[in-house]
Amino acid sequence: MKMKRAGGVMAAALAAILLPIVVASPASADQGDCQLYLYDRGYNVGPKVESACKTGANTRNVGRFIQCYWGLTAIGVKEADAAGACQSA
Template identity: 60%
Template sequence: MNMKRMGGALAVAFAAASLPILAASPAAADQGDCQYYLHEAGYNVGPKIESACRSGADPWNPAGWIQCYSALVNIGVREGDASAACFKA
């Protein structure tokens, strides 16, 4: 009987310990999602779009979204499309 309780307690402890890891997993969005969104919106994805999406996907760059957005708008991407693509980065 004690082994069952100990096994149950161990299972609960394991589940509780792994929950923060699962909750803190990074979002699946990345540079490729940004580029794919723009491709599907009808834009030709080239080096400038790749660079803009890369800056938006950089987790160490606090200004990444703004840099991504500005770069995309400056090369002729519509504001709404640029905003959505950079949020996907």
């Protein structure tokens, strides 16, 4: 009888530990990641960068990457940095 009870307690404890891991949503990037990417590379993050990164993070926008990219390169962000930032968004 004690073995069944111990097994039940262990199962409940294991479930309590694993449930938050299993239920957690997958990590996703956002406009803050895009802005941080550029900030870390020495760019000033102002309203135009914020706008482009917000566009890049909008999952409902089919052309979001290219719009983000164009928005950033139009304000002088290097092409490679714009691509990396928009990929982060």
